[in-house]
Structure formats: C-alpha cells, structure tokens
Amino acid sequence: MTALMMPEPDRKTLDMRAEIVAQLREIVPGEGVVDTTNGMRVFESDGLTAYRQLPMVVVLPETVQQVSRILKYCQRENIRVVPRGSGTSLSGGALPLADAVLLVMSRFNRILDVDLANRTVTAQPGVTNLGITRAVEAQGFYYAPDPSSQIACSIGGNVAENSGGVHSLKYGLTAQNVLGVEVVLINGDVVRLGGKHLDAEGYDLLGLMTGSEGLLGVVTEVTVRVLQKPATARAALIGFASSEDGGQCVADIIAAGIIPGGMEMMDRPAIHAAEDFVHAGYPLDVEALLIVELDGPEAEVDDLLSRVAIIAQNNKSVTLKISNSEAERLNFWAGRKAAFPAVGRISPDYYCMDGTIPRKALPQVLRGMQEFSEQYGLRVANVFHAGDGNLHPLILYDANKPGELEKAEAFGADILRLCVKVGGVLTGEHGVGVEKRDLMGEMFNPVDLDVQMRVKVAFDPQALLNPGKVFPQLHRCAELGRMHVSGGKVAFPELPRF
Numbered sequence: 410m411t412a413l414m415m416p417e418p419d420r421k422t423l424d425m426r427a428e429i430v431a432q433l434r435e436i437v438p439g440e441g442v443v444d445t446t447n448g449m450r451v452f453e454s455d456g457l458t459a460y461r462q463l464p465m466v467v468v469l470p471e472t473v474q475q476v477s478r479i480l481k482y483c484q485r486e487n488i489r490v491v492p493r494g495s496g497t498s499l500s501g502g503a504l505p506l507a508d509a510v511l512l513v514m515s516r517f518n519r520i521l522d523v524d525l526a527n528r529t530v531t532a533q534p535g536v537t538n539l540g541i542t543r544a545v546e547a548q549g550f551y552y553a554p555d556p557s558s559q560i561a562c563s564i565g566g567n568v569a570e571n572s573g574g575v576h577s578l579k580y581g582l583t584a585q586n587v588l589g590v591e592v593v594l595i596n597g598d599v600v601r602l603g604g605k606h607l608d609a610e611g612y613d614l615l616g617l618m619t620g621s622e623g624l625l626g627v628v629t630e631v632t633v634r635v636l637q638k639p640a641t642a643r644a645a646l647i648g649f650a651s652s653e654d655g656g657q658c659v660a661d662i663i664a665a666g667i668i669p670g671g672m673e674m675m676d677r678p679a680i681h682a683a684e685d686f687v688h689a690g691y692p693l694d695v696e697a698l699l700i701v702e703l704d705g706p707e708a709e710v711d712d713l714l715s716r717v718a719i720i721a722q723n724n725k726s727v728t729l730k731i732s733n734s735e736a737e738r739l740n741f742w743a744g745r746k747a748a749f750p751a752v753g754r755i756s757p758d759y760y761c762m763d764g765t766i767p768r769k770a771l772p773q774v775l776r777g778m779q780e781f782s783e784q785y786g787l788r789v790a791n792v793f794h795a796g797d798g799n800l801h802p803l804i805l806y807d808a809n810k811p812g813e814l815e816k817a818e819a820f821g822a823d824i825l826r827l828c829v830k831v832g833g834v835l836t837g838e839h840g841v842g843v844e845k846r847d848l849m850g851e852m853f854n855p856v857d858l859d860v861q862m863r864v865k866v867a868f869d870p871q872a873l874l875n876p877g878k879v880f881p882q883l884h885r886c887a888e889l890g891r892m893h894v895s896g897g898k899v900a901f902p903e904l905p906r907f
Contacts, residue, residue: 415877418508443467455496455503464505481597492623494566497558500842531632534565550635553580571620573838575671578796584619591630623875625868639704648695648728655697656771658724659795670704672796679790686751689744748792756805760817766833785820799837841879
C-alpha cells in the first residue's frame with residue numbers, strides 16, 4: 410500500500426477479536442465466518458488492487474435477520490463494519506480495515522420476484538447485474554444499466570456506487586432504474602424505501618441511499634425496473650484521425666437532438682489492445698473510434714443512422730461501418746466491453762480512473778491528459794462513455810518499479826482536478842471510496858462536506874459503517890455541532906484527520 414492514510418485500528422476491538430468471532434459464529438453458524446489469514450486473503454482488496462488490507466474477520470450472512478443481528482451487535486460493541494458485494498469496486502469502496510468486520514453479501518443471490526406486468530424485478534443484493542437480464546430476457550425484457558463488469562458485479566454494489574454502463578446515456582444510471590430497496594441500518598432496524606411504484610412519497614431517501622457507498626446502511630433487497638427489448642438496435646463504428654474530431658462528433662450528435670442507446674469512444678492504445686484481445690474488426694489506422702448505437706422502431710433507427718453518418722462525415726471521419734446483424738452489433742461492443750482486461754495484456758498494471766466532464770470540454774481534457782502523460786512518463790489509454798462525458802483513463806504503470814504507483818496516483822489526481830476545473834465532477838459511476846476521498850476538497854467546500862457528514866451521522870452516529878471512505882476528514886460527532894470552534898479553528902488541530 411502507498412501512503413494512503415486510513416483510520417487507526419482500535420486496540421480495544423482487536424483485543425476482543427476472539428470474542429467477536431465467537432459471537433458472529435453464533436449469529437451465522439456453519440461456514441459463514443472466515444477468520445483464518447489464508448481464508449481472508451481473497452477479501453483483502455476490491456477491484457482497486459493497489460490497496461490491500463486483511464480484515465479482522467469476514468462474515469457471510471444468508472438472511473436479513475442475520476444482517477440485522479450482526480449490525481446491532483457491532484453498534485453495541487462499537488465495532489466498525491465494511492459492507493462488500495462482489496468486490497468489483499474500482500475506487501476502493503470495499504477496502505477492509507484491520508479492526509473491522511467485513512460484511513460480505515454474496516450469499517444473498519436469489520431473484521425474489523419477477524413482475525412483468527409492472528415491469529419490475531426484485532432481487533437480493535448478491536445477484537449479478539447480468540443475472541437480472543438473464544431472468545427476464547426470454548420474455549423480451551432486459552435491465553438497462555450495464556457496467557463492463559456486469560457479468561460479475563452485484564446489484565447491491567451497483568446501488569452503493571450508482572453504477573452506469575454503455576447504455577446510461579439514454580436509459581440512466583442505477584439511480585434512474587431502482588424503484589425500491591430494503592436496508593438494514595446500523596442499529597439493526599430494517600426499513601423499506603420505495604417499492605414497485607415510480608414515485609416514492611415524502612423525502613427521497615431512496616435517492617439518498619443510491620450512491621451512498623455503504624456509509625448509511627446495508628442493502629438486503631433491490632427492486633429495479635426492466636425494459637422491453639427494442640424492436641431494432643444497430644450500431645455504427647466510426648473512426649477519426651484525431652480524438653478532437655471524435656469528441657466534436659459526439660457533441661454534434663447530441664446537439665442534433667439524437668439520443669443514442671449507447672455512445673462510446675476509445676483512443677488508439679485502447680483500440681489496438683481491444684482488437685488484439687477480441688478481434689472485433691476495429692480499424693487500426695485511426696486515432697479515435699466511436700461506437701454509436703441507435704435503438705427503437707426500424708424506420709426510426711435507419712433515419713437516425715443516416716443522420717449520424719452525415720454528422721460523422723462533417724467531422725472528418727475516415728471510416729464508417731454500420732452493423733447489419735445482431736451478431737455484428739454485439740461484436741462491435743465486444744471490444745469495448747473487454748477494453749479493461751485487454752489493456753491489462755499490454756501493461757503489468759493499470760490504474761483505472763473515473764471522472765465526468767461537459768461534452769464540449771472533451772478535446773481540452775484529452776489534450777491535458779496527453780500533457781500529463783509526457784510529464785509523468787506514463788502511457789494512458791482512454792475508454793469512455795462519450796455521450797455523458799464519463800471518462801475512464803487507464804494509466805499504465807509497473808508496480809514492480811519503485812515510485813511508479815505513486816506517479817500513477819499523482820497522474821490520476823491531476824486528471825480528476827482537470828475534470829473539476831472544466832466544470833465536471835470527480836466521479837461518474839465508480840464512486841469516491843478511498844481513491845478520490847482526499848480530492849473531495851477540490852469539488853466541495855467545508856460547508857458542503859459538513860452537510861454531507863451530518864447526513865451520515867443521522868444514519869450512523871458512531872461512524873461505524875465503512876469508515877475512512879468518501880470523506881477527506883475524520884469527523885467526530887462532537888465536531889458536528891457539539892464542539893466549540895473559535896475563529897474557524899477546530900480544537901486539537903495536531904490530530905490527524907483524513
């Protein structure tokens with residue numbers, strides 16, 4: 410691990426480890442508690458593998474009652490808890506703590522209800538994203554948000570991080586597709602927010618919970634909306650001699666009032682890596698490749714594709730290929746979906762970033778990333794959801810070379826600062842976790858962060874749920890209205906806050 414600062418382990422909790430393990434075994438009998446070093450090793454990191462930490466103990470509950478009892482016990486004994494889904498988070502959102510119970514929800518893996526009359530599916534949080542589509546595709550339905558990790562990522566993790574995917578431009582992120590959740594709070598209370606109806610009454614607590622990164626409660630059930638598969642879906646594969654031309658084409662498509670089902674962009678390094686890995690038929694003599702998918706009635710799709718082709722030509726496109734079959738359309742997407750593992754074949758390690766910018770700023774940000782690349786001496790491959798400006802730069806480095814991870818982290822931080830500078834935000838769908846935690850001050854002032862922390866404290870007064878994530882400072886309850894602050898200065902400023 411680099412110099413990432415995390416909460417100091419609580420000695421009292423560590424001294425109680427044997428008792429904690431015994432209590433957890435009473436709540437979750439059988440093989441539901443893992444406390445051996447080798448057994449816990451598989452849980453020491455999530456998708457952000459640069460940071461690793463063995464948990465104190467791992468527990469895998471199977472029922473809502475067990476989750477409730479675990480959280481109630483941990484609150485009573487002041488024990489930290491880190492919730493975890495499939496562990497695919499790329500922001501370190503599920504990074505364990507040495508003195509925390511790692512609450513793994515992977516055994517909550519059943520589809521509970523399929524209600525196509527209301528176009529909903531209710532699933533446990535451990536069901537994979539793709540598993541929801543698989544449950545309804547025979548009836549001609551699908552679940553729209555589709556992260557690249559959809560074969561492995563869990564719907565509970567999608568809710569925690571407000572995940573997106575290639576079809577988010579038209580159909581929205583997780584927040585726009587979740588109708589209801591069941592959540593267990595730190596005191597063990599089980600609450601339901603929303604349901605099968607579209608508009609929840611009262612405060613939008615469902616919206617608050619979506620994207621909360623495990624800081625407010627543990628999701629034990631999710632109800633999502635599913636959509637009927639469109640009559641037609643075709644994709645255009647468009648190559649450009651420069652990323653700037655591709656970025657301008659994206660802006661012009663949206664400006665023309667065309668909302669594609671998906672619109673993704675890749676630069677030369679990503680194109681070559683994906684083609685070598687998948688053999689999707691991508692052109693290799695272009696600097697940028699744009700995939701534009703249109704869906705809907707056949708006549709509408711044909712018309713929109715012709716308009717997209719004209720816009721592409723006006724932006725100096727050098728290649729244009731339109732899918733003529735479902736297999737060809739899926740092949741176009743296969744390379745994009747496999748971009749992350751493909752890049753892993755050309756570099757020992759890579760650091761996947763996640764930031765969002767206004768579409769018009771794309772050329773500026775791409776130029777800035779190239780300057781950073783030269784400054785740090787590290788290559789970068791770009792894959793991004795072009796339609797909504799969600800960037801995923803992949804910084805290539807070798808962790809075996811001293812100092813390269815630190816350079817990659819600094820490179821990534823500069824990219825995110827640039828995103829904020831041009832009017833964007835620190836994240837699009839990967840969450841804040843530990844990766845962007847210390848950059849939150851670039852986007853929010855102290856008042857903003859204090860308000861967010863007060864919401865956290867309302868749900869979790871002892872700050873036991875997923876501590877050390879999201880917030881750049883470790884606030885104490887006493888600092889939230891019950892500690893005298895003079896001249897803007899907090900007492901005991903020498904104490905580390907992170």
